[in-house]
Amino acid sequence: MQLQRLRVRDFRCLPQVGMAPAPGLNAITGDNASGKTSLLEAIHLLGNGQTFTGVAGDRLIREGASTFTVVGDLIDDRRNSHRIGVGRQTGETRFRLDGRDAPSRLALVEQLPIQIIDPNLHRLVEAGPDQRRRYLDWGVFHVEHGFFEAWRRYRRALRQRNAALRRGADLASVVAWDRELVEAGNSVDACRRGYVDTLLPVLKQIVTDVIGEFELTLSYYAGWAAGEDFSSALIRGLDGDQRAGFTHAGPHRADLRIRVGHSRARDWVSRGQQKVISAAMLLAQAVLMMERRGVQPVLLIDDIAAELGEAYRRALLKRIAESGVQSFVTFLDPGLIPDGVVCGAMFHVEHGVVQARSERG
Ligand SMILES: Nc1ncnc2c1ncn2[C@@H]1O[C@H](COP(=O)(O)OP(=O)(O)OP(=O)(O)O)[C@@H](O)[C@H]1O
Structure with a gap:
């Protein structure tokens, strides 16, 4: 466009x-x-x-x-x-x-x-996961059909499950939402995972073009422990969820973890480099969108x-x-x-x- x-x-x-x-x-x-x-x-x-x-x-x-x-x-x-x-x-x-x-x-x-690169941009690297999740989902939304519907279903089921947890409802009323939550959550996860796999090489190339050789890695955290499936994470977390009154594990806790060498990027790179990495992340999404969907952002x-x-x-x-x-x-x-x-x-x-x-x- x-x-x-x-x-x-x-x-x-x-x-x-x-x-x-x-x-x-x-x-x-x-x-x-x-x-x-x-x-x-x-x-x-x-x-x-x-x-x-x-x-x-x-x-x-x-x-x-x-x-x-x-x-x-x-x-x-x-x-x-x-x-x-x-x-x-x-x-x-x-x-x-x-x-x-x-x-x-x-x-x-x-x-x-449309994407904006402004003076607050470094927050994409520096701040908590919310901003990176929004970044990730913006790209997935524009590239992966079906993502938005899965995300909507997931949000709805999560809201209902959390409401049951908050009011101290019996176990059956809480887990009644798990099937929908797991089904929609796994779709959200699959879309995000596939997107990150294609984004990473594009991003690395842009960072190298701008900063030079740089050991940047971006790893996707699904919102529950690696090596476990979402359904098991929900079962394992049930006691904690009932105590806290909300659902801990799930795609609503996902993150993109940015590392340089063995360190977290925010602990290691300069403010200027954080800005370049953040700008490169946005540009990489734009380039990927053109390549994958033929859509110009x-x-x-x-x-x-x-x-x-x-x-x-x-x-x-x-x-x-x-x-x-x-x-x-x-x-x-x-x-x-x-x-x-x-x-x-x-x-x-x-x-x-x-x-x-x-x-x-
Ligand atoms: N509703 C409005 N009506 C009239 N003027 C407004 C309105 N809203 C903002 N302004 C004024 O518009 C001016 C221009 O703001 P803008 O942020 O676009 O400038 P800018 O060129 O980006 O400046 P800078 O380089 O300092 O960031 C400001 O002085 C602001 O007070």
Whole structure:
């Protein structure tokens, strides 16, 4: 999927924007508070239905206006055109897809897969498993059909089992959910496992291209002990589950464990390297999606220049530009666009006004 045209009206500090992005790397330059992040937010909204900064509702409407609209014209990998839109009016946000109301935000997520690389990116390596699980599931969702349905079934059964545990129900009422839980959980697990196997070589190659030789391993933890099956883990954990009032083992506890040599990555690598590994993880998903599904995702990259030294910044942006993934990258100053990075298009933002630029100067 490629964003061919973007139109924005009264969104955050942007009064009116009309731009025609290029297929590869789109550089967006502008001073602090000029509106660069707002522009990325508008694109994110199209592919996700939500902003990445967490700002929501009427606060997204430009001060003094009463509505906002963001519309994107897309072309898919079979050269079909699509139009998606998000608008807010009288306290309600509406999603539009090809001239109709979209049933939910999920329809947008399916239409325009989008990922954000921002200054909090290192948390993917550093923070707890939740963020990595979300990362993993985003990729699995877009690549493995059937994953979403299995995940929904699993969540439903888990909720019911936990409710029974919480109210101290008898054993039969708790284990009544185990069959569904195990069936759906095993499907979720199989999808994730297969995905990680194909992701890992792509990721390793990207990390090597950017950092050089690096002993990175990514291992998948299913959410119960290795060598045991899910069903046995549930039986073994039953006493503990009844005492705690919730289910311990299962795909809801899965993780991607990132190691460098024999150490956990977060204990071993520098903050800059954590960011490069995290960015590489997102880029690897994008590349895999293109290879496996022929679907092009969009990458949004906010403020990476402020976070990375010249060498990593150049290598990473060069790799992103060469991947062919459509990306939108913000820079405070055009001088921060590293030499050798080929930009498909350049835009400059000043006081909320976006203009195409023909050269870096
Ligand atoms: N609803 C709104 N109406 C008007 N202005 C807004 C609204 N929401 C945010 N702004 C303003 O928009 C301005 C631009 O913010 P934005 O985050 O897009 O800038 P930026 O170019 O990314 O800056 P930086 O380089 O400092 O990150 C800010 O001054 C912010 O206060």
